[in-house]
Amino acid sequence: MRRILGYSVLALGAVLYLAPFVIQLVTSFKTDPDAVAHPLSLLPDPLSTDTYRRLATDPAVDFPRWFGNSLLVTVCVTLGRLLVDALAGYGLARLRWRGRDAVFGGILAVMSVPGVVLLIPKFLVLRQLSLYNSYLGMVLPLLVDGMGIFLMRQAFLQVPREVEESATVDGAGVLRTWWSVVLPMVRPALATLAVLSFQGSWNEFTGLLVATSDPRYETLTLGLARLVSGALGQGEQLPLKLTIAMLSTVPVLVVFLAARKYFVNSQLSSAVKG
Template sequence: MAVLTDRPAAAPARRQQRAARTLATRFLGYATLVFFGLVFLYPFVIQIGNALKTEPDAAANPLSPFPDPLTLAGFERIFAGTNFPLWLGNSLLVTVLVTIGRVFFDSLAGYALARLRFRGRGGLFAAVIAVMAVPGVVLLIPKFLVLNQLGLYNSYAGLVVPLLADAAGVFIMKQFFESIPVSVEEAARIDGASIFRTFWSVVLPMAKPALITLTILSFQGSWNEFPHSLVSVQDPDLFTLPRGLADLVSGSLGKGTQYPLKLGAALLATIPVAIIFVVFQRYFVRDANDGSDKG
């Protein structure tokens, strides 16, 4: 504006220059987007393409997404020659149980920490914060020790029970419950509803967004969980998908690289999370955003 009133004669040239620059910026922007779009998505394209190839074809043309000839042999062998169906079943069982457990227990604890006044609440919350800082990988040996000691090693209970609650989930729920106006609950309590009743039928329905977020995070987390299954079970009948997949790669297949088979198995293991990601994308994206935006 200031420029315009200052020297009107120079304005058209400058505007043109700016338009050209905008165009160049835009072109560069799209070029960058497309380039990185390829970098981040093409590996999945390669994965799908090569899962449908024959082994020699995959070795000769690894970059090509088009199978020639197209074959389902890899997938047939996944179901006929490996324990994939078993791993799938185990993964489903573990994921469903862990997700239900986390959503229920984390909400209960989150509600108590947000709303109920009880002795030791402050200390407990501090403990939750502290527990979130404990890195998972240093728990490998500790978890094995306790499962072994409790006789839960090599059992479904060992796979599921230690994952039934998580500190981060408690934190998410606590933060959310604190954002709900307290008046509704007070009305319910005055009407004589018990604490649990108030929680269950008044507060929880209002917490739907947080519950969806927690469900998704728990599902994704337990579906992909690998180190825990590594130290909690040894029996191949109890392998979950990531564990079975890792086992395939480390050579249980026998001779040959068998990349089409491995890529196909990895693909099948990725599909559930991919579907959830596409359907509930805004929950994923919003979560990650919310961690660092303004308070």
């Protein structure tokens, strides 16, 4: 009875978790009247692919541009965070320099500040530096992440110092030791940072909202927000909105599945150390 109860709870949780995704998928094949009249129905009546045809051909719903802009910004931000956060984390974990602890404390303090408080200063800085309405202005404010620096610092602290000392004896410099010796040993942390950075920048809305107002630079989040606000047409347009929302989750899912083995390795190594 205990096992039956446990599996029942797990099955109920799985249904509650997967139900919104199933509804999104089914609604993408509905017509607007059917989606409004039967929003939770799992049988489209009639079955329609007009939503996908509109995504590919409707100039008002520039889905290819939105997707391309999101992908460009997300890839640049993710690669930039992996480089910057890994360098900063290593510098805070291993290098000895005056004010290191104060800098780390400042990073922790900034992490506690709500992001919405910094929106107006970011907007003013971007306008002053002539970066408003540009890809560079969309990417630069997102390159440095306090949580990523903290995560990489903690990962580098777990690496035995004897490994770095051996590399130094062999003639490797600081950057060579970081790149060739230490960095491969913290791959689970890098994978975690990559997934979190990809997800965070892919779903970023407020930061991009103050970085651009030009439709040429709209991402999926900005385009979907404009669609939901009614700027791209009248009516509920539930199939169109839910289809864009569903398709926007696919890249994050692919990245997570590609990096899932590193999460497993990280958990196993933590259990062994424990």
